[in-house]
Amino acid sequence: MPYWLYVLMIVILVYLVISVALYYLQEYFLFKPEKLPKDFQFNYENQKFEEYNITTRDNAVINGIWFRANEPKGVVLYLKGNSKSIKGWGKFAVDFTRNGYDVIMVDYRGFGKSTGRRSAKAIKRDLQLVYDKIKKRVAEKYIILYGRSLGSGFAAKLASMNNPRMLILDAPYYSLTKVTARYMPFMPLSILLRYPLPTYKWLKYVECPIHIIHGTHDKLIPFKTSVKLSRIKPKSTRLYPVIDGGHKNLNNFESYHKMLTEIVNSDLEEMDLSNSSINVAHSKKKKRQA
Structure with missing residues (x-):
């Protein structure tokens, strides 16, 4: 057997092994869950809340917390990141309850x-179930x-x-396939990834106002991702850059809290620009005469 053919076979074999491993082990890399015992007691200072459980059609149990605001203006369904549990994420509910909104996590x-057994389809179905439960009350x-x-x-x-009042995206990705491709550009992720989560495709069908918040120094999901997402439905989308913000520290910036307060207490209304300078050219070049 020619040496080059032997090397090629080894490369192909290694590639296949990595592909199979990626397919079956991807959840280990995508999700960093914190599991809690059934009798765990949640505790949040200066927050009124109640715990609840929803049983799905496949008998999985979805656990959540409803944080209560005084005289609520509405409710925020907060969908968290890929790590830990609502035990820790619950501390961020105050950013909405202080603005007069209940929060469901x-x-x-x-x-x-x-x-329950996790899959992209199952999670989407679970969240729709939660949303439907909220719709019955709000x-x-x-x-x-x-x-x-x-x-x-x-x-x-x-x-x-x-048809929610608005959609707020915090450090969003164009698609999860794009995020992982930055680290494994040589792999056929469009085939292997069981959680492609194509945000850009779904945004095309969103009819409510869209607000995107992103740190300009985000190393995991670059700020340019949100710039790209904001162009999908530009008339109903507003982008809020948090200068120097990273991926996990936006809550440490005063500007983030000002943005959030502005967003939840106002709607993105279409402006009448007929009397503005929107179509006025800044300058015109004079044609040279021969």
Whole structure:
């Protein structure tokens, strides 16, 4: 056997082994769940809340918390990132309750106290179930969808299937396939990835106002990703850059909290620009005469 053929066969074999490993082990890299015992007691200082459980059609249990605001203006369905559980994420509910909004957080399957076999389809179905439960108690015009990192894709999907008041995306990705491709550009991720989560596709069908918040120094999901997403439906989308913000520290910036307060307390209305300078050219070049 020629040496070059032997080397080629080894390369192909290694490539196939990596592909199979990636297919079956991808959840280990995508999800970093924190599991909690059934009798765990949540505790949040200066927050009124109640725990609840929803049983799905395949008998999985989705655990969540409803944070209460005084005289609520509406409710925020907060879809968290890919790590930990609502035990830790719950501390961010105050950013909305202080603005007069109830907050509902849930743990995805396999996180916290939630059970069930995890898949992209199952998670999307679970979140629609939660949304439907909220709709029975609150009109959609008072529901805000907030998706953080991993949750941004699921939030976009929910918004595309429903009619919430607005969609807020915090450090969103164009698609999860694009994010992973930065680290494994040589792999056929469009085939192997079981969680492609194409945010850009779902945003095309979102009819409510879209607000995107992103740190300019985000190393995991570059800021340019949100710039690209904001161009999908530019008339109904507004982009909020957090200068020097990273992927996990936006809450440490005063500008982030100002943006959030502005967003949840106002709607993105279409402006009348007929009397503005929008179509006025800055300058005109004079043609040279021969």
